[in-house]
Amino acid sequence: MARTAPLSGFPELLPAQRHVEQQVLARLARTFEMHGFANLETRAVEPLDQLLRKGETSKEVYVLRRLQAAEEGADAGLGLHFDLTVPFARYVLEHAGKLEFPFRRYQVQKVWRGERPQEGRFREFTQADIDVIGRDTLAFHHDVEVARVMLAALGSLDFLPGFRLQVNNRKLIQGFYAGLGAPDVEAVMRVVDKLDKLPRERVHALLQDDAGLTGEQADACLALAAITTTDTSFVQRVRELGVEHELLDEGLAELAAVVEGCAGLVTDRVEIVADLTIARGLDYYTGTVFETRLHGHESLGSICSGGRYDALATDGRTTYPGVGISLGVSRLLVPLLARDVVVADRSVPSAVLVAVVEEQRRAESDALADQLRANGVPCEVAPAAAKFGKQIRHAERRGIPYVLFPGTDGAEHQVKDIRSGDQAPVDLTSWTPPVEDLHPRVRSNEQEQQ
Amino acid sequence: MARTAPLSGFPELLPAQRHVEQQVLARLARTFEMHGFANLETRAVEPLDQLLRKGETSKEVYVLRRLQAAEEGADAGLGLHFDLTVPFARYVLEHAGKLEFPFRRYQVQKVWRGERPQEGRFREFTQADIDVIGRDTLAFHHDVEVARVMLAALGSLDFLPGFRLQVNNRKLIQGFYAGLGAPDVEAVMRVVDKLDKLPRERVHALLQDDAGLTGEQADACLALAAITTTDTSFVQRVRELGVEHELLDEGLAELAAVVEGCAGLVTDRVEIVADLTIARGLDYYTGTVFETRLHGHESLGSICSGGRYDALATDGRTTYPGVGISLGVSRLLVPLLARDVVVADRSVPSAVLVAVVEEQRRAESDALADQLRANGVPCEVAPAAAKFGKQIRHAERRGIPYVLFPGTDGAEHQVKDIRSGDQAPVDLTSWTPPVEDLHPRVRSNEQEQQ
Known part of the structure; x- marks a missing residue:
C-alpha cells in the first residue's frame, strides 16, 4: 500500500477543513428545514438512458461494471449521477403516489463527472439542491420562495465572503428578442450567452452574422444585456428600449416580483440583482434563472445556479413543473479551504x-x-x-x-x-x-x- | 422518462423514512463527537489495486469507465469503495504528516458492492465507522474505548429495538487452540466459524477431519465456543477447561477489560456479552473482535462489527495499528423502515x-x-x-x-x-x-x- 498519490479531481479534506464543510452543510440544512424543505437522498446510480437524456453530458458520465461480471445483465447500463436534478425527477415519477404536491425537498449528495480536471472543476463533488415541484401546475410564487430560501441560506454562512445572487427571466429576454423582430430567438440567446467570453464588438457582429439581426437590433440586444440593477428600476430601463411583447411583460413582472420579494433578505454580505445577461446557456429553463458569484472570488464562476423548468419531469400523462437552485458546495469551499480563506480553530471536536x-x-x-x-x-x-x-x-x-x-x-x-x-x-x-x-x-x- | 422501476439492491427512502435515518445519523454523530472523534469523508473511488488487496472481495467491486473514454488513461483502474476501512487506511498513509496520532475519526458514507441482492444485502448502502489508529503502537485501552463509544451510540437510538454487543478476542481463541496442541490453529478457527451454519456434530467431525484434532480436543473447542457471559465470569469457565497458554492469558485479560470497561453503559436496551463463538471469519483482526445483534431481528445478522488490527495500514517504514467498529446503517434501518417498525410522525420539517x-x-x-x-x-x-x-x-x-x-x-x-x-x-x-x-x-x- 505504498502508492497513495492523490487522484486529480477527487478532492479530500483534512479534519479541520471537513469541520468547516460540516458547518456549512449544517447551516444550509437548518435554513432549508426552517422553510419546510424535507431532506432526501437518491441512489448514486441511474440507468444510462435516464442520464443521457441531455446529450451534452454524455462524455461526463461514469459507467459502472462489476469487476467479474459473469452475469452482466443486472448491472449493465448503470452510471453514476452527474447532478441531483435528473435523479430527483426520476424519484418524483417513481414515488409520485406517495408524495404530496407541491413537494419541497433539499438534497445534499456527491455527484460524479468524468471531466478533465481544472481549477474549480472536480470529478467528484458535493451539491446542495433545493427544489419545489408541482403536479400539472406550480404557482409562480415558488420562484420567489426558492430565491428567498437560498438567499437566507447563503446569508447564514457568515464566515464566508459575501454572495451576489443574479436573477433573470427567460420570458423577458425571449419576449424582448421576439418583440424586436428577431428571426431566430434561440440563435440570439446562444450568441448573447457568449458575452462573458467574447468582446462586445464580436458579439455584435455575430448577432448580425449568425442570428440574422440588423445592426440596430443587435444594439438593442446588447443594451438589454447591459442592464443590471439591485432594485426593480430595470423595468423602466427595459421599457426605455421601446420593445413591446406580451412575453416580455410577463418576464418583467416575474423578475420584478423575485427582486422585490427578496429585498428584505439583502444584507451587506448577501445581495440580489436583476442581471439581464444571465441566460444559463443551453439549460432547459423556461422562466426565472439564477446564478451566483462569490465576492472577491468571481473567477470561480457561478457557485449556485438554477431556475424554473416547465417540465422538470413527465411520464407522458402527468407533467411536473419545478423551480430550484443548486449550490456547488465543493466548487465553493474546496478553493477557499485550499487558500485558508476559511479555517476551523481545532482539528477535533473535543473542548x-x-x-x-x-x-x-x-x-x-x-x-x-x-x-x-x-x-x-x-x-x-x-x-x-x-x-x-x-x-x-x-x-x-x-x-x-x-x-x-x-x-x-x-x-x-x-x-x-x-x-x-x-x-x-x-x-x-x-x-x-x-x-x-x-x-x-x-x-x-x-x-x-x- | 417513463421507465422508473426501482433498482434491486439500491434502496431509497420516502421523506418520513429519511427523517428517521437522519435522526439516527445525528445521534450517532453527536455521540462520536462527544468522545472526540472528528468526522472525515474520503473520495468514493480508490485505485483497483488498493481495493483488491483482500482477494475475497474482488467480485464485489464496481469498476468505473468514462462513457466516451477516448483518453482512458486517467480513469483506468478506479473502482467504488466497498467499505470505509480500506479508504481510511489509504487516507491515513496519504495524510499521515498532517494528522495527530492516536487519530480518532468517524466516517459516514455510502459504499457499493456488486453483490447479488438479497434480504439485508444491498449494492449501495450507508456505513458509520469509528476507528482509532496509532503510529507504530496503539495502547490496548482504545479497544475498550471504541466499544464504549459504540455502546453509547447504540444506547442513544432509543426508538430502535435493543442491541447486544458480542465481544471476543482472537488471542484468546488462538491461544486456547495452541495450548490445546492443535496442529493448525487457523484451520480450527475456520471450522469453528461454521458453527452458525452447520450443526454441532458436523463441526465436531470437521475439527477432526479438516483441522487434525482428536475427539477430546474437538470437545474442548466446542466447549469454549459455547461460553457466553454478560460479565467476566467467562474467565473462570475458560480456566475450568484446563488449557494453558500465554496468548490465552493475554486474550482473557483483554476481553475481561472490555466487558468490565463497558459495564457502566449497559441498560435494559443495550448489553454487552463475552461471546466466545465470535471470530469474524477470515478478516484480519488480531485481538478484540466485535459483532452486534438487534433484539428481535437476529436474522439481520451482525449489524455492527469490527475489531483490532495490528496493521490497519503500513507504508513499509511505518505501521499503523488500529481498532474500530462499523455500523451498517442501511442494513439496520432499511428492513425496520420497510416493516414500519420505526416511523416519523410527519413527512416535512414544518411544525x-x-x-x-x-x-x-x-x-x-x-x-x-x-x-x-x-x-x-x-x-x-x-x-x-x-x-x-x-x-x-x-x-x-x-x-x-x-x-x-x-x-x-x-x-x-x-x-x-x-x-x-x-x-x-x-x-x-x-x-x-x-x-x-x-x-x-x-x-x-x-x-x-x-
Missing part, C-alpha cells in the same frame, strides 16, 4: 482533554470525561499517562483549549486553559467551558490573506 | 402551515412565517389561497400539526391545533409550538406490529 494521572487510574479519567459529556462537553481522555507537560502538548497540537487534571486523593479537579495558561479548581457537576469554546470555531481568514 | 388569506396578501403570510422562523419554528406558507378547509387538509396530509391564520384588518392571529381542533389567538412575538411538536418525532412501532 477538553482529560489528563490521566497514572495508567492504573484511567477509569477515573474516563468517569470524569463521561461527567463532562453528560453536561454537553465534547472531550477525550489522554492516550497515555505521560508527564503532564506532554499531555498538555498533546492537547495543544490538536487545538483542544482545556486540560482537566483529575484531583488525586480528595484534592479538587483543576482545569487549565492552555491558551492563557490559567489554571483553577473546578466543580465538575456544573463546570463547562464558555459556549464559544464548546465546538470548533469557524472563522474567515480573508483579511490576513490579503 | 406550522401559515395560511394565506388571499393571494394578494401572500407577503403578509411570508412575513409571519419569517417571524416564526426567527423564533426557531420550522414552517411553510400555504401554496394557494384556497378555502381554509382546503388549507387545513393540506397541512393534515403532511402531518403538520398547526395552522396559523393571519389576523386580517387588525384582528389577532389564530393558531389551530389540527389534531385536537382547538383554535386560539396567539401573540407571534412569543408563541412557539410545544417543544415536542417542533420537529418530526421518531417513534418505535414495535408493539403495534407484533
Whole structure:
C-alpha cells in the first residue's frame, strides 16, 4: 500500500477543513428545514438512458461494471449521477403516489463527472439542491420562495465572503428578442450567452452574422444585456428600449416580483440583482434563472445556479413543473479551504482533554470525561499517562483549549486553559467551558490573506 | 422518462423514512463527537489495486469507465469503495504528516458492492465507522474505548429495538487452540466459524477431519465456543477447561477489560456479552473482535462489527495499528423502515402551515412565517389561497400539526391545533409550538406490529 498519490479531481479534506464543510452543510440544512424543505437522498446510480437524456453530458458520465461480471445483465447500463436534478425527477415519477404536491425537498449528495480536471472543476463533488415541484401546475410564487430560501441560506454562512445572487427571466429576454423582430430567438440567446467570453464588438457582429439581426437590433440586444440593477428600476430601463411583447411583460413582472420579494433578505454580505445577461446557456429553463458569484472570488464562476423548468419531469400523462437552485458546495469551499480563506480553530471536536494521572487510574479519567459529556462537553481522555507537560502538548497540537487534571486523593479537579495558561479548581457537576469554546470555531481568514 | 422501476439492491427512502435515518445519523454523530472523534469523508473511488488487496472481495467491486473514454488513461483502474476501512487506511498513509496520532475519526458514507441482492444485502448502502489508529503502537485501552463509544451510540437510538454487543478476542481463541496442541490453529478457527451454519456434530467431525484434532480436543473447542457471559465470569469457565497458554492469558485479560470497561453503559436496551463463538471469519483482526445483534431481528445478522488490527495500514517504514467498529446503517434501518417498525410522525420539517388569506396578501403570510422562523419554528406558507378547509387538509396530509391564520384588518392571529381542533389567538412575538411538536418525532412501532 505504498502508492497513495492523490487522484486529480477527487478532492479530500483534512479534519479541520471537513469541520468547516460540516458547518456549512449544517447551516444550509437548518435554513432549508426552517422553510419546510424535507431532506432526501437518491441512489448514486441511474440507468444510462435516464442520464443521457441531455446529450451534452454524455462524455461526463461514469459507467459502472462489476469487476467479474459473469452475469452482466443486472448491472449493465448503470452510471453514476452527474447532478441531483435528473435523479430527483426520476424519484418524483417513481414515488409520485406517495408524495404530496407541491413537494419541497433539499438534497445534499456527491455527484460524479468524468471531466478533465481544472481549477474549480472536480470529478467528484458535493451539491446542495433545493427544489419545489408541482403536479400539472406550480404557482409562480415558488420562484420567489426558492430565491428567498437560498438567499437566507447563503446569508447564514457568515464566515464566508459575501454572495451576489443574479436573477433573470427567460420570458423577458425571449419576449424582448421576439418583440424586436428577431428571426431566430434561440440563435440570439446562444450568441448573447457568449458575452462573458467574447468582446462586445464580436458579439455584435455575430448577432448580425449568425442570428440574422440588423445592426440596430443587435444594439438593442446588447443594451438589454447591459442592464443590471439591485432594485426593480430595470423595468423602466427595459421599457426605455421601446420593445413591446406580451412575453416580455410577463418576464418583467416575474423578475420584478423575485427582486422585490427578496429585498428584505439583502444584507451587506448577501445581495440580489436583476442581471439581464444571465441566460444559463443551453439549460432547459423556461422562466426565472439564477446564478451566483462569490465576492472577491468571481473567477470561480457561478457557485449556485438554477431556475424554473416547465417540465422538470413527465411520464407522458402527468407533467411536473419545478423551480430550484443548486449550490456547488465543493466548487465553493474546496478553493477557499485550499487558500485558508476559511479555517476551523481545532482539528477535533473535543473542548477538553482529560489528563490521566497514572495508567492504573484511567477509569477515573474516563468517569470524569463521561461527567463532562453528560453536561454537553465534547472531550477525550489522554492516550497515555505521560508527564503532564506532554499531555498538555498533546492537547495543544490538536487545538483542544482545556486540560482537566483529575484531583488525586480528595484534592479538587483543576482545569487549565492552555491558551492563557490559567489554571483553577473546578466543580465538575456544573463546570463547562464558555459556549464559544464548546465546538470548533469557524472563522474567515480573508483579511490576513490579503 | 417513463421507465422508473426501482433498482434491486439500491434502496431509497420516502421523506418520513429519511427523517428517521437522519435522526439516527445525528445521534450517532453527536455521540462520536462527544468522545472526540472528528468526522472525515474520503473520495468514493480508490485505485483497483488498493481495493483488491483482500482477494475475497474482488467480485464485489464496481469498476468505473468514462462513457466516451477516448483518453482512458486517467480513469483506468478506479473502482467504488466497498467499505470505509480500506479508504481510511489509504487516507491515513496519504495524510499521515498532517494528522495527530492516536487519530480518532468517524466516517459516514455510502459504499457499493456488486453483490447479488438479497434480504439485508444491498449494492449501495450507508456505513458509520469509528476507528482509532496509532503510529507504530496503539495502547490496548482504545479497544475498550471504541466499544464504549459504540455502546453509547447504540444506547442513544432509543426508538430502535435493543442491541447486544458480542465481544471476543482472537488471542484468546488462538491461544486456547495452541495450548490445546492443535496442529493448525487457523484451520480450527475456520471450522469453528461454521458453527452458525452447520450443526454441532458436523463441526465436531470437521475439527477432526479438516483441522487434525482428536475427539477430546474437538470437545474442548466446542466447549469454549459455547461460553457466553454478560460479565467476566467467562474467565473462570475458560480456566475450568484446563488449557494453558500465554496468548490465552493475554486474550482473557483483554476481553475481561472490555466487558468490565463497558459495564457502566449497559441498560435494559443495550448489553454487552463475552461471546466466545465470535471470530469474524477470515478478516484480519488480531485481538478484540466485535459483532452486534438487534433484539428481535437476529436474522439481520451482525449489524455492527469490527475489531483490532495490528496493521490497519503500513507504508513499509511505518505501521499503523488500529481498532474500530462499523455500523451498517442501511442494513439496520432499511428492513425496520420497510416493516414500519420505526416511523416519523410527519413527512416535512414544518411544525406550522401559515395560511394565506388571499393571494394578494401572500407577503403578509411570508412575513409571519419569517417571524416564526426567527423564533426557531420550522414552517411553510400555504401554496394557494384556497378555502381554509382546503388549507387545513393540506397541512393534515403532511402531518403538520398547526395552522396559523393571519389576523386580517387588525384582528389577532389564530393558531389551530389540527389534531385536537382547538383554535386560539396567539401573540407571534412569543408563541412557539410545544417543544415536542417542533420537529418530526421518531417513534418505535414495535408493539403495534407484533
